[in-house]
Amino acid sequence: MARPRNAGAWTLTAFVALGTFALAFDEGTYPLTSRNSVAILALWLVGVGIATGFWPRAQIPVPAVIVGGLLAAFALWTALSTFWADSNERSVNEANRAVLYLAVFAVVVLSPDRGRHARRWIRGLAIGISAIGFLALASRLFPQHFDSGSASIVRDLFPSVETRLSYPVGYWNALATFLALGVPLLLFVATTERRALARALAILPLPALAVALYLTSSRGGILAAVLAAAVYTALTSRRWHAVGAIVVAGAASVIAVAFVIARDAVIEGQQTGAIRSEGRSAAALILAAFIGAAVVYAVGSRFRVGSVPLRRAIGWGLAAAATLVVVAAAFAAHPARRFEDFKAEPAKSASTDIQAHLASGSGNGRWQLWQAAVDQFEEHPLAGGGAGSYEAWWAANGSLGLFVRDAHSLYLETLGELGIVGFLLIVAALGAGLVFGILRAFRSEGDGRAAAAALSAALLAFLFEAGIDWMWETTAVTVVAMVCLGLLTGPATVYRRSERIRAADRGAWVGISARAAAVAVVLVLVAAQAVPLLAQSAVGQSEDAVRRGDGAEALKTAKAAERIQPWAASTHLQRALVEELSGNVPAALAAIRRALARESGDWRLWVVAARLETKAGEFESARESLDRAVALNPRSRILAQFAR
Numbered sequence: 001m002a003r004p005r006n007a008g009a010w011t012l013t014a015f016v017a018l019g020t021f022a023l024a025f026d027e028g029t030y031p032l033t034s035r036n037s038v039a040i041l042a043l044w045l046v047g048v049g050i051a052t053g054f055w056p057r058a059q060i061p062v063p064a065v066i067v068g069g070l071l072a073a074f075a076l077w078t079a080l081s082t083f084w085a086d087s088n089e090r091s092v093n094e095a096n097r098a099v100l101y102l103a104v105f106a107v108v109v110l111s112p113d114r115g116r117h118a119r120r121w122i123r124g125l126a127i128g129i130s131a132i133g134f135l136a137l138a139s140r141l142f143p144q145h146f147d148s149g150s151a152s153i154v155r156d157l158f159p160s161v162e163t164r165l166s167y168p169v170g171y172w173n174a175l176a177t178f179l180a181l182g183v184p185l186l187l188f189v190a191t192t193e194r195r196a197l198a199r200a201l202a203i204l205p206l207p208a209l210a211v212a213l214y215l216t217s218s219r220g221g222i223l224a225a226v227l228a229a230a231v232y233t234a235l236t237s238r239r240w241h242a243v244g245a246i247v248v249a250g251a252a253s254v255i256a257v258a259f260v261i262a263r264d265a266v267i268e269g270q271q272t273g274a275i276r277s278e279g280r281s282a283a284a285l286i287l288a289a290f291i292g293a294a295v296v297y298a299v300g301s302r303f304r305v306g307s308v309p310l311r312r313a314i315g316w317g318l319a320a321a322a323t324l325v326v327v328a329a330a331f332a333a334h335p336a337r338r339f340e341d342f343k344a345e346p347a348k349s350a351s352t353d354i355q356a357h358l359a360s361g362s363g364n365g366r367w368q369l370w371q372a373a374v375d376q377f378e379e380h381p382l383a384g385g386g387a388g389s390y391e392a393w394w395a396a397n398g399s400l401g402l403f404v405r406d407a408h409s410l411y412l413e414t415l416g417e418l419g420i421v422g423f424l425l426i427v428a429a430l431g432a433g434l435v436f437g438i439l440r441a442f443r444s445e446g447d448g449r450a451a452a453a454a455l456s457a458a459l460l461a462f463l464f465e466a467g468i469d470w471m472w473e474t475t476a477v478t479v480v481a482m483v484c485l486g487l488l489t490g491p492a493t494v495y496r497r498s499e500r501i502r503a504a505d506r507g508a509w510v511g512i513s514a515r516a517a518a519v520a521v522v523l524v525l526v527a528a529q530a531v532p533l534l535a536q537s538a539v540g541q542s543e544d545a546v547r548r549g550d551g552a553e554a555l556k557t558a559k560a561a562e563r564i565q566p567w568a569a570s571t572h573l574q575r576a577l578v579e580e581l582s583g584n585v586p587a588a589l590a591a592i593r594r595a596l597a598r599e600s601g602d603w604r605l606w607v608v609a610a611r612l613e614t615k616a617g618e619f620e621s622a623r624e625s626l627d628r629a630v631a632l633n634p635r636s637r638i639l640a641q642f643a644r
Contacts, residue, residue: 009120016124017131020480024132024178028169029475033540036096036533038475040526042103046110048521050515057480063436063489064109070429071102077422078387085386086601089532089568094387094417096529100475101482103525108486117492118451119192125480129182130205135284136175136212139167140269141279163269163354165215175476177465181207181458181480183225184232186262188454190297191241193448203249204290210253211260211286217354220468226459235441235453244300252293259285267354267521291351302415343367345400366408366468368399373407376416384419390602392632401635406470413472430466430485434459435591437488444493452493455484462525529604535565539574545580554578562591569599576608585615 023029029038049055049162075098078091085091108121139146169175183206190202213222233242260266263278341361347367376385376393385393390413391405398404407413415423437459441452462471462481471477487493540560544552558578561571572595579588589612598606606629613622630639 004164010554012120012306013127016121016483020125020128020476021131023476023479024128024175025135025168026476028171028178028477029479029619030473032093032639033477033533033536035100036529038479039096039100039103039529040533042100042107043522043526043529046103046106047526049110050522051519053515054548057111059562060489061489061491061494063432063440064486064491066326067429067433067436067485067489068109070425070432071098071105074422074425074429075099075416077425081386081418083285083496085389086392087386087388087569087599088567089570089599090388091177091386091390091528092528093532096532097475099525099529101478102181104479104482108483108492110492112487112492117437118455118487119447121483121487121492122188122451122454125483126182126185126202126205129179129480130186130209132175133179133182133205133212135207136165136167136169136179137208137215138283140165140212140215140266141277141283141286143269143279159630163215163267164357165212167271168203169474169476171474172216173218173221173465173469174471174477176213176216176482177224177462177469177471177474178477179212180221180225180228180461180465181477181484182209184228184454184457184461186231187242187245188231188450189456190245190301191236191238192450196298196301196414199301200294202243203297204294206245207252207256207286207290207293210249211256214257214260215267217357219358220465222358224461224462224465227464228457231457232453235438235456236450236643237251237446238468241301245297248293248297248300250419251506252289253259256286256289259289311313312451320467331598337361345514365400365402369404369408370412372398373412373416377412377419380416380419382419382421384415384417384422387417389417389601392603395603396601396631398635401637406473408469410466410472430459430463432491433485434463437485440488440493452488455488455493459484461490531565532568535561535568535571538564541552542578546578551578551582555582567598569595569605572598573605573608576612580612580615585612588612589616601632603629603636603639606632 023038026034029035036235045543046055075095078098081094082088082091082095112118132526163171166172166175169178186202186206186209190199193199193202209225213225229242229246233239236242260280263282265275265278266282342363344362346365372394373390374388375397379385389409393416394404394407407416411423411427414426418425434456437456438453441449441456444452459481462477462484465471465477466481538557542554542557542561545551545557549626555578556574558571558575564576565571576588576591577594579585579591589609592605592609592612596609599605606625609621610625610629613619613625626639630636635637
């Protein structure tokens with residue numbers, strides 16, 4: 001009987017690992033069509049599981065009900081913002097994003113049985129994240145074998161950061177955060193597995209993640225990784241094993257990073273003649289450091305550190321030393337001066353040097369982005385400007401001449417877009433999940449405590465990064481966090497006998513009427529995801545047809561996109577552009593005016609309208625449209641030149 005059970009456990013682990021890898025590999029699943037496809041899959045799993053009575057497999061704990069209810073309320077409030085948002089399309093897309101995360105949370109809560117189920121999920125997450133870390137590092141050591149440039153979404157906007165590692169996620173800070181979430185999960189495996197080989201294999205990826213983190217030059221990602229390791233060590237009962245793993249992996253990481261620093265071609269990430277020799281030599285030395293760390297930890301983890309008093313004395317000594325180091329570093333860093341540097345406007349010509357950036361105190365404009373979000377909140381304190389409205393608000397009211405889509409803070413952007421109501425809902429959902437997880441760690445024993453500690457550490461690292469960057473919009477990163485949230489609050493991490501919950505009889509305790517209602521809701525949510533998915537797929541087909549020079553196919557698919565999602569400005573914009581290319585200016589003008597009727601706050605639509613009105617000889621209307629575009633984006637130098 002043990003063999004089928006083990007086979008099932010490893011099947012789940014493999015499924016989670018492949019899913020985690022696929023999410024990150026597909027540009028972090030940032031594109032709308034990719035994100036909506038994942039949402040439909042997750043919703044389909046929930047619907048089928050409930051309809052067949054197979055889910056839930058265990059009674060749902062109260063913490064999961066509370067957190068799930070708050071996430072559902074947040075998704076509902078986001079959807080309701082379509083009534084006051086300037087763009088229905090953007091608010092619907094943001095609501096669909098919230099539903100995706102709710103669906104992932106539901107899958108994780110509904111699918112496990114009681115207790116001892118978290119290890120399979122943690123293993124899968126750790127394997128998937130490690131594979132992405134190795135792939136990212138390989139793309140820098142052997143760039144001739146990777147088309148890594150095509151995977152970057154942000155690099156075209158910021159060419160000065162060409163040297164920062166972002167493949168395959170597409171954004172360096174998102175890649176760093178994704179890897180940081182894997183640190184406590186790998187520490188869990190390294191400190192709880194019974195076999196020395198398994199412990200060694202868990203240590204092996206940590207130096208690789210450290211090198212990749214360094215190459216991203218992400219200060220937030222590195223801090224998140226350190227924070228996650230520290231929190232896991234503080235919460236787990238296997239503290240000495242964790243300290244040993246961190247010391248061994250940390251030493252190997254320092255050595256591996258030193259190998260990389262000594263090779264300019266690897267640091268710069270450019271396909272020069274030196275990259276082949278430097279990449280091969282760095283790979284060989286780094287691999288030796290990886291294997292050395294694994295062997296040392298596998299051997300060292302067999303030994304215990306003396307008596308309990310001796311361990312406590314060493315522990316207090318290490319804690320005191322770490323505290324002194326932190327205090328000394330804080331004073332040496334001149335926090336007041338660094339805070340002023342953080343608030344200052346970013347330099348026009350940013351340094352591309354990784355070490356200089358890591359030592360820099362610049363916020364790269366984050367302070368200004370956060371101020372704009374607070375200003376938007378003050379304008380609409382209760383309900384905000386509507387989901388997805390920050391981009392337009394920044395263009396009209398921001399203080400820097402930069403194109404920005406997100407406020408680089410989940411909490412402040414939510415405050416501006418969804419007001420105090422949305423802010424309280426998302427903070428309560430995520431904060432309550434973290435509190436429940438930490439409490440479960442303290443109330444559990446052995447592997448149960450270690451699992452809750454690892455998941456809490458990963459979730460806290462995400463919450464930190466979500467506060468200073470646009471991690472909420474990076475699907476791969478947030479999905480991992482939602483899995484941790486579901487495991488922490490659901491039945492998978494219930495270990496202690498006093499907390500055990502009985503297994504559900506294939507969902508029989510859920511009434512037929514309740515299951516029918518749940519399935520109906522799931523079908524509605526699937527339809528809400530499918531409509532923009534099909535529409536944007538048609539827009540993409542139209543764009544591809546334009547590149548091929550097939551005007552008839554481009555117009556056909558553009559019209560199809562309009563029929564599928566008539567309330568979206570993007571579908572009418574595509575129709576206008578295709579009609580313009582074919583020379584049908586009146587039809588193009590009619591289409592762009594339909595787009596403006598649905599989203600009047602996008603300055604780019606007004607620019608297209610001005611161009612079409614000029615072609616149609618409507619010069620006064622063109623002047624008004626251009627003036628409107630300038631008013632919506634007053635810091636654009638190009639628009640200002642046209643206006644003059």
